[in-house]
Amino acid sequence: MQLATDSRPLVLLTGATGYIGGRLLKGLEKAGRSVRCLARNPQFLQTRVAAKTEVVQGDCLEPASLPAAMAGVHTAYYLVHSMGSPGKFEEEDRQAARHFADAARQAGVQRIIYLGGLGEQGRALSAHLRSRQEVADILRSSEVPVIEFRASIVIGSGSLSFEMIRALVQRLPVMICPRWVAVKAQPIAVEDVVAYLLAALDLPAGESAMFEIGGADQVSYGEIMQEYARQCGLRRWTISVPILTPRLSSLWLGLVTPIYARVGRKLVDSLRNPTLVSDPSALGMFSIRPKNLQWAIERALRNEDEEFAATRWSDALSSAGKSASWGGVLFGTRLVDSRSVQVCASPAAAFAPIRKIGGKNGWYYAGFLWWLRGFLDILIGGVGMRRGRRNAQTLAVGDALDFWRVEKFEPDQRLSLTAEMKVPGRAWLEFEVEPVGEGADSKISTIRQTAIFDPAGLGGLAYWWALYPLHRWIFAGMLRAIATRAEMEAANSA
DSSP states (O other), X not given: OOOOOOSSOEEEEXXXXXXXXXXXXXXXXXXXXXXXXXXXXXXXXGGGSOTTOEEEEOBTTBGGGHHHHXXXXXXXXXXXXXXXXXXXXXXXXXXXXXXXXXXXXXXXXXXXXXXXXXXXXXXXXXXXXXXXXXXXXXHHTTTSOEEEEEEOOEESTTOHHXXXXXXXXXXOSEEEEOGGGXXXXXXXXXXXXXXXXXXXXXXXXXXXXXXXXXXXOOEEHHHHHHHHHHHTTOOOEEEEOTTOOHHHHHHHHHHHSGGGTTHHHHHHHHTTSOBOOOOTHHHHHOOOOOOOHHHHHHHHHHTHHHHHHHOOHHHHHHHTTOOSOEEEEEETTEEEEEEEEXXXXXXXXXXXXXXXXXXXXXXXXXXXXXXXXXXXXXXXXOOXXXXXXXOSSOOOTTOEETTEEEEEEETTTEEEEEEOSXXXXXXXXXXXXXXXXXXXXXXXEEEEEEEEEEEOHHHHHXXXXXXXXXXXXXXXXXXXXXXXHHHHHHHHHO
């Protein structure tokens, strides 16, 4: 664990592996703040933080892990929720908030900053929104001043609400719309949410406060979907069906976007509640002027590829307690197939066969099928496998690698390839190596291989599922071969 040397007050950040927390972390580091991150699996976060940022192990559901994380902290961000839990997420939310609040009070924390959800109290709030507001009450009960922000839909590439909207619009030319599609919301760009969270650090010390934050437009969910379709050049038709309840809608959502089968039911249930700003005091307290819906969607679409390339799907799932291997999982509109293996090799030895992959070195498994895929690609006007690689030993960002191109290269850590063969969509192949135990000097490493596909319409989906068994067999064989070569490399260098 690194020790903070910054003289500025220490900030504790929870949820740094999450969507908002990950962006807030970069903002805090850019602002020169002294930051400590609390993570259940620190190893998945350690490579993503600045040199001066601390990463400590802890879990808000395990109170004994919190005192060390709270020591010396001035301000703590609470960005934790259990909506993805297979159990009763409301009770887990209560427990986590109580443990955090108690630890903050005992450690003498001066302020807690919390991001919750909009929703008019006194109405029949959904379980999700009710839990968000209950957590704020629990945090305030600690007697530590709490700055609470309540937000509506967050618009940004990768946000749960936005990806749900995107998946529906991209996949359904005709959308059967239940009553909740006409419910009003006040969507806010993720950049504005992060700006508010950062600005809260500069508020005068004192009592608790609650601020409702939203974008410049009050629109229905249907209008959000139509604006997304307009910017993507898609024509979409909507048919209103008043009998579809949020519960029935969530079951349909689970079929169209399987990644939300559990979370989606809880999220869609919240859509029956208007989420509008009724108290504009945030505009008077802060100099932030939130952008409108058009700007937020334009920004999300413009940054989509950059954000996707920077996102580490394996970290997100590992930190959520998923197994080491999964296949056909849907993230927004992207399908992901991933697996990992541990090898008795240092990170450098484990990465060596990955660094040499392709070209004359081949792809280590089912070589004939790789050649056949390249040949078929040439027949339909693609680049095929004829480009090879520039150098048999070294790679650089931008290098052609058979019918791939190097999109990201971090020596002994990560290789990300983007496909340039003809496919009905976009595809990536990524390899990551992480030490197990002692950092770069570790003699045991984990190699993770992840294939990602962003299908173009129903044709793209048919392509993925038709070839999925074959791809899964080839990629699994490739990873086994890489593991064998990595251990041979380690033995030869011993």
